[in-house]
Amino acid sequence: MLTSIEHMVKAASRQHCKVSDVVLEYEVLTSGRPRDRIVEKMHKRLSIMLLSIEKGKRLTERSPTGLSGGDAARLLSHSPVQDMLSEVLARAIAVAEYNAAMGKIVAAPTAGSAGVLPAVLSVIAEHFGATEEDTVMSLFTAAGIGMVISYRATLAGAEGGCQAECGSASAMAAGAAVELAGGDPEQVSWAVASALSAQLGLVCDPVGGLVEVPCIQRNGYAGAIALSALYLSLAGVKSHIPADEVIDAMYAVGKALPESLRETATGGLAATPTGVAIATRCTGCHPR
Amino acid sequence: MSVFDIIGPIMIGPSSSHTAGAVKLGNLARNVIGHTPDHAEILLHGSFARTYKGHGTDLALVAGLLGMRPDDERIPQAFHIAAGSGMQFDIVEGDLGNVHPNSARFSLSWQNTSAIVEGSSVGGGAVVLTAVDGFSLEYSGNSHALLVFHLDRPGSVAAVTGVLAASMLNIGAMRVSRREKGSEALMLIEVDQEIPSSVVAKVSSLEYVRRVIYFAPLEDDN
Numbered sequence: 001m002l003t004s005i006e007h008m009v010k011a012a013s014r015q016h017c018k019v020s021d022v023v024l025e026y027e028v029l030t031s032g033r034p035r036d037r038i039v040e041k042m043h044k045r046l047s048i049m050l051l052s053i054e055k056g057k058r059l060t061e062r063s064p065t066g067l068s069g070g071d072a073a074r075l076l077s078h079s080p081v082q083d084m085l086s087e088v089l090a091r092a093i094a095v096a097e098y099n100a101a102m103g104k105i106v107a108a109p110t111a112g113s114a115g116v117l118p119a120v121l122s123v124i125a126e127h128f129g130a131t132e133e134d135t136v137m138s139l140f141t142a143a144g145i146g147m148v149i150s151y152r153a154t155l156a157g158a159e160g161g162c163q164a165e166c167g168s169a170s171a172m173a174a175g176a177a178v179e180l181a182g183g184d185p186e187q188v189s190w191a192v193a194s195a196l197s198a199q200l201g202l203v204c205d206p207v208g209g210l211v212e213v214p215c216i217q218r219n220g221y222a223g224a225i226a227l228s229a230l231y232l233s234l235a236g237v238k239s240h241i242p243a244d245e246v247i248d249a250m251y252a253v254g255k256a257l258p259e260s261l262r263e264t265a266t267g268g269l270a271a272t273p274t275g276v277a278i279a280t281r282c283t284g285c286h287p288r
Numbered sequence: 289m290s291v292f293d294i295i296g297p298i299m300i301g302p303s304s305s306h307t308a309g310a311v312k313l314g315n316l317a318r319n320v321i322g323h324t325p326d327h328a329e330i331l332l333h334g335s336f337a338r339t340y341k342g343h344g345t346d347l348a349l350v351a352g353l354l355g356m357r358p359d360d361e362r363i364p365q366a367f368h369i370a371a372g373s374g375m376q377f378d379i380v381e382g383d384l385g386n387v388h389p390n391s392a393r394f395s396l397s398w399q400n401t402s403a404i405v406e407g408s409s410v411g412g413g414a415v416v417l418t419a420v421d422g423f424s425l426e427y428s429g430n431s432h433a434l435l436v437f438h439l440d441r442p443g444s445v446a447a448v449t450g451v452l453a454a455s456m457l458n459i460g461a462m463r464v465s466r467r468e469k470g471s472e473a474l475m476l477i478e479v480d481q482e483i484p485s486s487v488v489a490k491v492s493s494l495e496y497v498r499r500v501i502y503f504a505p506l507e508d509d510n
Contacts, residue, residue, distance in 0.1 A: 001289065027291045038291075045295050063302075065342045099301030102344050102364045109294050110412070111304045117295075139295050146294035155294075156411060172294075209335065210342040211302040282342060 002026055002147040005189050005243035012185040019175070019185050020137040023144035043136045045106045049095070049118035052105045056094025056115075063100040065282050067212045072097055084123055085224060091119035092223035096216040109146045109155040109168055112211045115219035116169035117142055117176070120226045124177040134180060142176035145192055152244065153251030157204035158263040160254025162218060167199035167250065170222035171243075174229035183234055193239030193246045195229035200246075200253055203261035205268025208279035214269055297413055298359040305390055306336065306343035309409030311363065312506055314352015316417045316429055317394040317405040319503055325396040328353055328377040334389035336409075337381040346379045349392060353377075358413065387418065420501075423465050423474040429506040431460065431478040434488070439496040440466050440473040447494050448475060455487045472498065 002008060002023065011022045028035050057076060062069040072094035079086040095115035099105045105114040117139070125135045146155065149168045154160040174195035175188040183191070199222070207213040239246070260267030269275050299308040318324065330349050332340050340346050344364065351366035354373060362369060370377060384391050388408035396403050406419040417427040420435060427433055438444045445464060452459060458480045466473035483502055492500045 023291060031290055041292065042295065045292075045298065048298055064344060067342075102300055102302065102307070102347070104298065104359060104361055105301050106296060106298050107304055107308075107413070108296075111299060111301050111308070114301070140291060143291035143294040147289055147291070150289065150294065158411065208342060209339040212342075 001151060002144050003151050005145065005148050005192055005247070008144055008148070009185040009189045018137070018141070018179055019144060019188050020140040020179060023140040024137070026144070027140070039136060042139050046132070046136050046139060048104060049106050049108070050122060052095045052098050052103060052114070053091045053118050053122060055103055056096075056098035057090070059094070059097050059101060061101065063097070063212060064102065065208070065210060065212065067207075067210065067278065067282065068100045068216050069097050071216070084127060085227060087123045088119045088223040088227050089220040091122060092116055092219040093216055095119065096219040100210075100212045100216060108142070109150070109172070110157070110165050112157065112215050113165040113169035113219060113222065115216075116166065116222045116226065117173045119219075119223045120173035120177050121180060123227075124180050124230065128181045130180050138176040138180040141179045141188065142172040145172045145175045148244070149247050149250075152247045154254060160251060161202060161257045161262050162204040163196070163199045163202040163250055164254055165204065166215075166218045166222035167196055167202055169219075170199060170226045170229075171196040173223065173226035174233070177226060177230045178233050181230060181234060187233045189243045190237070190239045191229040191233035193241060193243040194232055194237075195226050196243070196246045196250055197239065197241065198225045198229070200250055203257060203268045204263040205261060205270045206263065206265055207270050207275040208282050209265035209270075210282070213275070213278065299413065300348075300359060300361065300363045303343045304413040305409045305411050306339060306345045307348045307363075308358035308413040309390065309415050310336070310345045310348035310392070311352040311356060311358040311360075312413065312415045312429060313392055313407040313409060314349045314394075315355070315357070315506055316407055316415065316427075316503070317396060317403075318353050318355060320403045320405050320420055320501055321396050321398050321401050322501070323398050324354055324373055324375050325398045326375065327397045328375065329380060329395040330377060331380050331382040331384070331393040331395075333382060333384040333387060333391040333393070336390050336392055340379070350377055353394070353396075388416075391418070420474070422467060425463065425465065425474065425476045427476055427478075427503065429503065431505055432481060432483055433476060433478045433503040434483060434491065435501040435503070436475040436477065436491060436497060437499040438473055438475065439498070440470050441496050444473075444494075444496040445475065448477070448491055448497065451487060451490050451494065452477070452479065455484070457481055457483060457487065
């Protein structure tokens with residue numbers, strides 16, 4: 001079991017390899033499956049992630065509830081600035097919209113936060129000219145970070161709020177992106193710590209209990225935070241609090257959140273007059 | 289835990305519990321009658337009843353009954369495909385009592401067979417089969433398992449486990465439940481390996497055994 005970011009980073013530094021190599025080695029040992037087969041399986045996941053970006057970008061229909069759809073396309077054509085940030089936002093929102101429209105996605109770590117990793121990793125891979133093989137490997141880094149969070153804390157919004165879902169996705173994306181951009185294992189851990197730190201306390205308050213408002217936009221913001229964490233980390237800005245301790249703090253904060261802010265759709269934006277009105281209107285809408 | 293529990297599953301959105309898990313519940317229910325039913329009444333409980341339209345839970349449950357897996361891109365068209373397959377269904381909202389909020393009950397019929405199956409989607413796409421024909425049980429769909437309906441008589445458990453032992457099948461977990469003493473009872477036996485159909489047939493032919501259902505793990509290798 002991968003139980004600590006520090007251990008992963010030290011193992012990678014000691015063996016002069018990447019965090020992704022440590023995680024892949026762990027998977028080979030624990031699953032008993034051949035390395036090639038494991039990498040191939042991860043490659044398939046990357047392909048579906050990239051496809052979900054393309055499908056989401058072209059989405060013009062509204063979701064079955066009528067609450068979402070078309071915002072990624074809007075960003076792509078009307079963003080005031082076209083840069084890495086606008087691309088991360090558009091791609092993360094594209095996948096999240098595609099998810100809401102019953103498209104095929106890869107939960108990473110959850111369906112509700114599925115847009116973050118594809119967006120950040122594809123944009124970083126393009127910018128730094130990384131190969132598809134490197135991008136596949138960076139998903140192992142993301143998985144290792146997610147495993148540690150799952151062990152020390154939780155990845156479920158119902159348990160830890162949105163910080164546990166989009167926050168974790170953001171930390172996973174930040175760490176994986178740093179590796180993809182050529183950062184060392186230590187820098188991976190700084191990015192994990194700072195991305196998650198930026199989202200501590202984020203509540204899970206889905207309007208009508210659906211994975212749309214505010215979840216789709218939060219995928220974009222989680223991607224933007226991951227991108228920021230990458231900038232900080234690659235510039236050599238360290239996190240004062242080590243990643244493992246930030247993860248532990250995230251769990252403690254999640255435990256302290258009232259139930260109304262943990263995916264029950266009874267607090268936060270879900271409980272606003274407009275949130276309640278949307279939920280009421282939506283119960284009756286069934287366009288199929 | 290595997291890296292693919294974190295990066296995965298590959299699924300049709302929007303929700304691992306309300307969509308992907310719902311497909312798996314439909315798969316388990318289908319497995320009980322071993323066929324696409326002619327008719328299904330699907331009762332939705334709790335959060336399933338409140339949010340099923342927005343999460344496509346109704347489509348997902350029907351897709352599961354049709355044998356689709358959680359990553360099948362035909363899930364959004366499940367109602368049309370059901371019509372084409374001759375499966376009629378009703379979606380009803382109801383109350384199953386003190387059960388998990390994401391629960392459903394399937395009342396299925398196919399030719400002369402019928403079954404009532406209950407299950408819950410407990411989070412992250414994980415599911416639990418909680419009742420079959422009034423017998424309570426707890427099966428996750430992750431192991432090879434036999435559901436054996438039998439008469440509650442001395443020696444019936446030993447006879448079944450004897451067949452498995454003779455076939456070198458190792459039992460990992462087992463639970464026996466009955467509605468009342470001396471009447472019909474249910475064994476849920478989870479084993480480590482795949483169970484050959486010859487073994488299933490041998491168990492079915494035992495005295496006191498009324499019906500045997502074999503579950504292969506739902507896990508797929510995508």
